Amino acid sequence: MRVLLMAYGSRGDIEPMAGLAVRLRALGAEVRVCAPPDFAELLNGFGLPLVPLGPSVREMTTGAVTGAKPMPPQSMPQRAARVFASTYDSVAAVAEGFDAVVATGLIPAAAAARAVAEKLGLPYVFVSYFPTYLPSPHHPPLVWTRPHPADVTDNRALWDLNAEQMNELFREGINTHRASVGLPPVDDVRGHVFTDRPWLAADPTLGPWQEPADLDVVQTGAWIRPDDRPLPAELEAFLEAGAPPVYVGFGSMPVRDAEAVARAAVEAVRAQGRRVLLSRGWADLAVTGDQADCFAVGEVNQQALFGRVAAVVHHGGAGTTTTAARAGAPQVVVPQMADQPYWAGRVAELGIGAAHDGPTLTAESLSAALSTALTPATRARAATVAAEIRTDGATVAARLLLDTAGRQRPPA
Template identity: 65%
Template sequence: MRVLVSTYGARGSVEPMVGLAVRLRELGAEVRVCAPPDEEFAQLLAGAGVPLVPVGAPVRPLVTTVVPGSAAGLAQRTADLMAAQFGPVAAAAEGCDALVATGPLPVTASGRSVAEKLGIRYVHASHTPVSLPSPHQPPPARRGRPLPPGVSDNLELWDLDARNANEMFGEVLNAHRAANGLPAVDNVRDYAFSGSPWLATDPVLSPWRPTDLGVVQTGAWFRPDERPLPDELVAFLDAGAPPVYAGFGSMPMSAAKDVARAAVEAIRAQGRRAIVSRGWAGLELIDDQDDCFSVGEVNHQALFARVAAVVHHGSAGTTTTAARAGVPQVVVPQGADQPYWAERVADLGIGVAHDGPAPTAGSLSAALGTALAPETRVRAQAVAGTVRTDGATVAAKLLLDAVS
């Protein structure tokens, strides 16, 4: 069996798809991954032994320059993304038995169109529940189209979201479909999701309440990471009590220096050493004292098992990795689905949801005080024992069974 896995986005969109690809390959499938051509993604896939088909423009320059929520340049980015799906992605899908796609709507709607043209199975994968229509939650706002104030009916908001998606993406999508001999679609969003999207999140961390949409929750998809930690980092860890990790992954941050200072000062106020991850925001240490250590890309699965707490932005991947490690969390959500994950961490009692995206040393120290309390660690370790570790295996077997 041949499977094409297609994704476009930052690390949180690419990493879990690599986890699925690795498991599919272990079960005997031939797999390739379409992903952005950023160097770190090329290295990630090379390390996993999965062929990469580079698609579209690099993501990192885009993420770090686009104003959050702004629709400036969106029309051109939409056209480029869709052209890439009907071009190199379609070429890569030739001869495949299935296409699994995730990412923004222009990617997944075009991906399903490619699968339809080729007559192969299509699966829409979501790594967060907030993007899936449900009467129990409002939709996320689309770029340039904030949710109308005063409207509290979730179904009404989801209907508006579908109309917005049609207005933003329908014309370009249907032009490509017509050029490929496919009929027009009148609901771009629901077409992309299909009738049974897969939700690759843990059911304890992210319980899905049943709806009319046939969501299949598999558990989160992880790539087993056997990379050793750098020698210098191991030496720092061994030199004292477990430190506190602070990092914001792929999030751009205009006030990176202020955030780094707030994090280091808050960690020191709790009598702890600090590990600061540079990330895409380029966080730097605030001085040369030996109680702080700077890291780049490292094995979070190994590192989180050795820290006292994790301060982060609240992506699905980082939240789940920290939960699996049984380490308390302080989530400082910056946007997108991150407030949802912050709320889940707080509701489960495995950490603290920081109020707002701009922490001060005082606000972060107060949050860490709760996260570092013994009862929080006990709760985090208890929840860790319930987090599924077989999500990628479940999904891979479902796909293989469905195709065969």
């Protein structure tokens, strides 16, 4: 069995695919991953061949956030058409002989992956890593390029507007390229990409799917990549030198004025009487000067680290939220975009941490949030929830995928 995985996005889109890939290989499947070139080193570390998609996502997002490299002067439909075309070409070049395609990330890229699957007659699965990406009467859609109308509050009506907006942004570019490869046009872009039976790779405790709903959503649990790397010796020495520090990191989220953010974070953590562990990440957070109570770390095994910190301050990506929850570490989520406000809300609702009010932190605002996260009651609640987090999501998904592809494979 050969499975092609496509993820066009930040590290939070790629890590779960790596988790699924590892489990698929353990079950005897051959796996190929299509992803941005930023993640070649990550995937090569697991022996996963990478098919690079497009330019560096880190360069694009960092430039857009900091203003150092503005997006080219193209409309959203033009950019969508370009993403579809380049993704289709990259995926189609390697998809021959595969048995199934799994896709996530940007809508035009996922549409391209589905087009390749259609062309080759392969099963196609779309996966979301958080519930609110998928249409439901129980929650509104994400805000895209324009805010929801103030006079529309019904969730179904908002999802109808969401479908219209996706068609406006993506349909023309997608259909133009589909016609060029001999495929019929699609009327409903969102329904086409998501399908009637999307998968939800989120933990049922952290991100439950509510029923009844219009879609037949398959919730597998989160796809967690096994990680047994030891912590660096310098980090071990810092951890052993005092009380557990507060971890602060924003993963693959760049931030504007990273120096000010790092300075505010250090001040806030110190105000709570704690040491500081900064994760550089795509924000390039750094310790300034010689500060014995602060340490900066690069790429590190968060699964090994988070059980040894007092709290985790982060952007609210699905992977970081799940890893911190599994470790029983109290959290402060400073949401920047996309699914991150959802995870901030869930952390607060579950009582395992605090949701920071908005994406811009100050020393005062972060200190206030930490005062909630660092209480004994929050840590006790985090430990209780940790015991409920499932660890078999990638295995469930891998077995289901192999079973589905095996049943739909044409006879030899």
